[in-house]
Amino acid sequence: MDLSLWGYEFMRNAVLAGAFGGAACAAVGVLVVTMQLSFLGVAIAHAAFAGALCATILGASPFLGSLGFSLAAVAAVGPLADRGEFGPDTPIGIVFSLTLGLAFLFMGLLPGPRAEALDLLWGSILTVSRAEVALLAGMALAVALLVILFFKEIQAVIFHRELARAVGMPAQAIHYGLLIAVGLVITVSLPSIGGLLVFTLVLNPAAAAYQLTYSLKRMFLLAAVFGVASTWAGLLGSSLLRLPSGATIVLVSTAIFIAAAAFSPKRRVKKR
């Protein structure tokens, strides 16, 4: 067992990046899980990945490429789902398959050894810079403010968007604002956390928290705690057992979900 790694700056940065990224991803995860748009996180993560590759090929900023593609994914899914011709899962599935196809296409077109692309896919949490940690901290703060300032609007839209509109709230704007926030968090997290890990951190902690509470406030807090715990326990486990950090974080967050589901008071609730 080798704990000497904790003395290094790269590990301290990884711990901070994991905390900020884990908490922010988990908080937006609460939005997608409660709005029953869980797969949207997966679709946006792939869109952001494809966007970064596209921008790399064109010699532009990968961040702007990710941002453009993930917001385009939100813009495509939202109205398609709202028109009522399909349930939301169908447009999300279409956008997901398109972005997956584009990601493969851009991988094929990418010149050179493609290490940059693989970094985006797996993330590089152990090589996160101080500037990236600061960006993730700013993002986590912005997400916390969003949840605190718009809590009653979030609650209303989660409960029933049409009713929120009927009582005179700008429900559509809130709904799309929340979807854009999901896109932004995934885009900002992508370079350090990676395309595959980011949707694990969006989905698993929120899904685990959903099993354990009937309070939306507590669900946000629990999800954030689970998000941070997943990344920290994953980093610790990977350092102790010399395993890949991303994969270990995925396994830990899945274990937390399984434990939450096993002890869930909601297991006894029958679907009406």
Add this chain to the structure above:
Amino acid sequence: MQAGIESRNCAIVIEAAVVAYREDVALRGVSLAVPRGEWLGILGPNGAGKTTLLTVVNGLGRLLRGRACVLGCDVSRGCPAALRRRIGYVPQGLRIDPRMPISVRDVVRLGACGRVGLLRRPRPADERLVDSWIERVGLGALAGRPIGHLSGGEQQRAALARALVQEPEILLLDEPTTGLDRASREEILELIRSAHRERGMTTLMVTHAHRRAAALCDRVVLMKEGRLWAEGPAAALLREEVLDRLYDAEGDGG
């Protein structure tokens, strides 16, 4: 609009309203004026356009043709948020996920949220109003329970409390007594009647088959296949032979 149709005494004036959902026409040229303070019952078989008529009033349904004027505002091209705050709406039985992390009190408080506005918290007066309506609809003991754990009838009570917390000038009720047993039905109708009187609201109540409910209304309109089929005092229209013709073999017998 026709002369006199925008009368100051009318809370709602709808003229030749046509609403369609793709190829299905839900309203086929409905005209209706509802004086302020009236309790209007809307009856008819399934698919008659009753719910659509309510959604024309609060702007959730869009007019294809015709005009609608609500509380002095033209809502033909949509209903602004400021006006929706003045209209309470109890939709027909929502399907609520039993795992939804939202309590009965949260749902009732939602009624005050439009009025409170963005970036503000409900004031103590709003909270007192929420508590008082929760008590009045008989959900005091269940206020902290998850909304999805309530029975259909209890959820209906919560929906009514939410709409009344809004302190609306117009109350739209879509089958408010569906899923309630006889005693609860009477209790809820009495509650609606007292709220209607206390607040001087204009109330539109869709009711599918409860003649008892419709009999409480000042006036009744009967709808069929997207049209107004008849209107008049409840006593005149709620007769066996009239209702038999309304729900005839072409209808669903509802």
